[in-house]
Each structure stands twice: as structure tokens, then as C-alpha cells.
Amino acid sequence: MSSYAWRKTRRSATSNCVECQLQPDHHHVKVRDSKCPHRAPQLTFADPSWNAFVSRVQPR
Numbered sequence: 001m002s003s004y005a006w007r008k009t010r011r012s013a014t015s016n017c018v019e020c021q022l023q024p025d026h027h028h029v030k031v032r033d034s035k036c037p038h039r040a041p042q043l044t045f046a047d048p049s050w051n052a053f054v055s056r057v058q059p060r
Contacts, residue, residue, distance in 0.1 A: 008034055 006019040019037060021030045029050045033040035045053070 006032070006037065 004022060004024060006021045008019045009017055017034050018031050019034045021032075022028075023030060023044070027047050029045050029047075030042045031045065032042045
């Protein structure tokens, strides 16, 4: 992720997914529900937690 815009996965065929946003400090990522982006809670993950999650869900 290179900007602070909310991003949705390219593999999402529907609106039922999450969006991610790199934070300005470049050490945290926010995640929210794309179905109701302005009302959904936002979860914040530190780099080590986010990287561990992504490495486990990426196809091998």
C-alpha cells in the first residue's frame, strides 16, 4: 500500500469485503467493512500483526 486511500481487494466480486488503509505513520493499517464504510467500526493493526495475517491468507 502506497497511499492513505481506502483500498478494497481486487478479487472481491461483491461488495461484501473489507477495505484497508495504510496510516500516515506507515506502522499501522486500519480495516473496515466496505458495506457501510462510514458507520462500521475501524480496526487498527500494527505492522507485525498485519503482516502475519496477510502472510497466512495469501494463496500459495
